[in-house]
Amino acid sequence: MTEHGSGDLRLSSVTKSFERFTAVDDISLTIPQGSFFALLGPSGCGKTTTLRMVAGLEQPTVGTIHIGDADITSLKPYQRNVNTVFQSYALFPHLNIIDNVAFGLRQRKDGDWKRKAQEALDLVELGHTAKKKPTQLSGGMQQRVALARALVNRPDVLLLDEPLGALDLKLRRQMQLELKRIQSEVGLTFIHVTHDQEEAMTMADTIAVMNGGRIEQLADPSTLYEKPASTFVANFLGQSNLLPAEVSAEVASVESGVVTVRTRDHDDIAVAAEHLPPGIRSVWVGVRPEKLRIGEAGRNRLRGVVTDASFTGVATQYLVRLPWGKELVVVQQNDGSGRLPVGENVTVSWDPGQEFILDQAQDADAGVEIDDD
Amino acid sequence: MTEAVSAGPARRRRRRLNWVPYALLAPGMLWLIVFFAVPTVSLVSQSLQTGDVFNGYTLTWHVQTYVDALSTYWPQLVRSLVYAGLATVFTLLLGYPLAWFIAHRSGRFKNVLLVLVIAPFFTSFLIRTLAWQTILGNGGLLETTTDALHLSWLLHGFESFLGLVGLGTGNQLLYTPFAVVAGLTYNFLPFMVLPLYANIERLDLRLVEAASDLYATPASAFRKVIWPLSLPGVVAGTLLTFIPAAGDYINSVLLGSTQTVMIGQVIDSQFLRVLNYPLAAALSVSLMALIITFVTVYVRRAGTEELV
Numbered sequence: 001m002t003e004h005g006s007g008d009l010r011l012s013s014v015t016k017s018f019e020r021f022t023a024v025d026d027i028s029l030t031i032p033q034g035s036f037f038a039l040l041g042p043s044g045c046g047k048t049t050t051l052r053m054v055a056g057l058e059q060p061t062v063g064t065i066h067i068g069d070a071d072i073t074s075l076k077p078y079q080r081n082v083n084t085v086f087q088s089y090a091l092f093p094h095l096n097i098i099d100n101v102a103f104g105l106r107q108r109k110d111g112d113w114k115r116k117a118q119e120a121l122d123l124v125e126l127g128h129t130a131k132k133k134p135t136q137l138s139g140g141m142q143q144r145v146a147l148a149r150a151l152v153n154r155p156d157v158l159l160l161d162e163p164l165g166a167l168d169l170k171l172r173r174q175m176q177l178e179l180k181r182i183q184s185e186v187g188l189t190f191i192h193v194t195h196d197q198e199e200a201m202t203m204a205d206t207i208a209v210m211n212g213g214r215i216e217q218l219a220d221p222s223t224l225y226e227k228p229a230s231t232f233v234a235n236f237l238g239q240s241n242l243l244p245a246e247v248s249a250e251v252a253s254v255e256s257g258v259v260t261v262r263t264r265d266h267d268d269i270a271v272a273a274e275h276l277p278p279g280i281r282s283v284w285v286g287v288r289p290e291k292l293r294i295g296e297a298g299r300n301r302l303r304g305v306v307t308d309a310s311f312t313g314v315a316t317q318y319l320v321r322l323p324w325g326k327e328l329v330v331v332q333q334n335d336g337s338g339r340l341p342v343g344e345n346v347t348v349s350w351d352p353g354q355e356f357i358l359d360q361a362q363d364a365d366a367g368v369e370i371d372d373d
Numbered sequence: 374m375t376e377a378v379s380a381g382p383a384r385r386r387r388r389r390l391n392w393v394p395y396a397l398l399a400p401g402m403l404w405l406i407v408f409f410a411v412p413t414v415s416l417v418s419q420s421l422q423t424g425d426v427f428n429g430y431t432l433t434w435h436v437q438t439y440v441d442a443l444s445t446y447w448p449q450l451v452r453s454l455v456y457a458g459l460a461t462v463f464t465l466l467l468g469y470p471l472a473w474f475i476a477h478r479s480g481r482f483k484n485v486l487l488v489l490v491i492a493p494f495f496t497s498f499l500i501r502t503l504a505w506q507t508i509l510g511n512g513g514l515l516e517t518t519t520d521a522l523h524l525s526w527l528l529h530g531f532e533s534f535l536g537l538v539g540l541g542t543g544n545q546l547l548y549t550p551f552a553v554v555a556g557l558t559y560n561f562l563p564f565m566v567l568p569l570y571a572n573i574e575r576l577d578l579r580l581v582e583a584a585s586d587l588y589a590t591p592a593s594a595f596r597k598v599i600w601p602l603s604l605p606g607v608v609a610g611t612l613l614t615f616i617p618a619a620g621d622y623i624n625s626v627l628l629g630s631t632q633t634v635m636i637g638q639v640i641d642s643q644f645l646r647v648l649n650y651p652l653a654a655a656l657s658v659s660l661m662a663l664i665i666t667f668v669t670v671y672v673r674r675a676g677t678e679e680l681v
Contacts, residue, residue, distance in 0.1 A: 055586055056585075056586075057582055057585070057586070076585070076590075077582070077585040077586050078585050078586070078587075078588045078589055078590055082586075083586055083587065084583075084586045086579060086582070086583060086586075088577075088579055090577070090579045090580050090582065090583035091583075092580060092583070092584075092598055093580075093602070094598075094601045094602055103584070103587045103589075103597075104587035104588050107587060107588035107589050107593065108588055149587070150586075153587070153588075
């Protein structure tokens, strides 16, 4: 009944419209079999709706969903070889743990359900809780039961809907590693929905950053961080300093792969030519805070005044105001060099190539202040 | 020595605090003693006495009254349990979907529908039951309506069907077992719907999604997840329906015939018309004992203590 053969999960121009708004707007995605994929975005970006469409709990308004060659778009959830770990865990309160885990196997009349369910429980290190009721377990344990209950069916695709959202920070870190370990052990396709960028970056091979029902960028974590394709991605994943600059004909000198652009203060900044999108004159030059250095070590130098310094243990985060008012965030490793006082005049520097460049037509504040709940 | 000194005031204070729960319990306990415990004891005692109304009764432990009562009136006793059982099944069949609809599908009309469920209570039980006479009777609302719609064949077919299954005479609706069961079903429906609603409303629908995600068809999800989780409501509703329905006699008096006499009617006439107090008391005690047995077995079987 549920054998469709496995393969890559493919969403083709999928749109989901509700009465008043479009939750998912023309998404096309291919998720390779066996990969750990994350859908990342702020609440309301359509990531959960996308997941629910893969699970069959929502029907796409337009578009098709395939697993391998099989079209599963119109299949009911119980006809799909896809299982979900729900955000609320949704464990059956009247069944004990082993019966919860065995639920799917028994629905499919798997004669070997007892052994398989026990094995799945052992995999999440909860073998000893088989006879307990869900309410007798802690949140973290319930979460692992929910995972075992989905895993045990060996689905073509396993969906995780913010499964770590209800756990405290320490447990969350632990479960992230655990999930990663289990995924590489069982080799199933995992799709993880989260609004936590750190979680997505830690766990996933590939991340699709979603915003307003669309995919902003689809890439591996390091590409997303180093080469964000939009200001939204730049701000949503970590912090970014975005400096407006112009590529003017006079200053655009191509010299060993470096192009010079001019900021509002008429400072010339050298950037890697390969980072410059062709045909655009007004750009945002983006530099991550940890790439900036206090001092003159880098080739690009900007002068400013320290307006704030906060010590976080591993590092110190400074705010440095440039003469025209823009404040740069600078993160310095705590290497024992001492802290700078507020009001100090400093030079901030970095080397060409450490920046990313975006079209200035994009909103510099997109994705700011929504990276975490 | 030192122990006694230090424990003294503490113990006294604790004893004084301990009176509070008893003080709070007292009014209710008193009420129950006066209006429940004493009458029950007196009822059991009455059933074991001999004598008559004019010369008084003496307690003679005359158990023979029970034998007489049960051998004469067992058909009415069994009938009461059967009618009450049928009415309970029908209220459940009607009430469950209704409660589900109100709890999960009614949106902003939820409160309006809940008020409508209890609206019948604004009218007297007797009046409402009498109304059923005008609905079911010959030339009544049901008959004239089906006639007007040219559906009398449907009504006659239903009457014949009732005759076949032993719930009717084959040619009428009123004054048949069907009418009595229908009356009971109608009168006790709110007692089924309200506890069911309270239970179903709290039911987490995400569990249905989870079941569906784990290959359960809608029917299977109902059987494996929804039904077991609704059991506390079902048990509460069936008890609230079955117990009073088994002792009811208004529906039988107004909607039934001599063939539908229920145990409540017998007790009523033995107490108030025949004035055979011991027999009436013995029947009351028997009915109570039967219901308690039924309920105990039922609650055990339903296994609801595990769900609480």
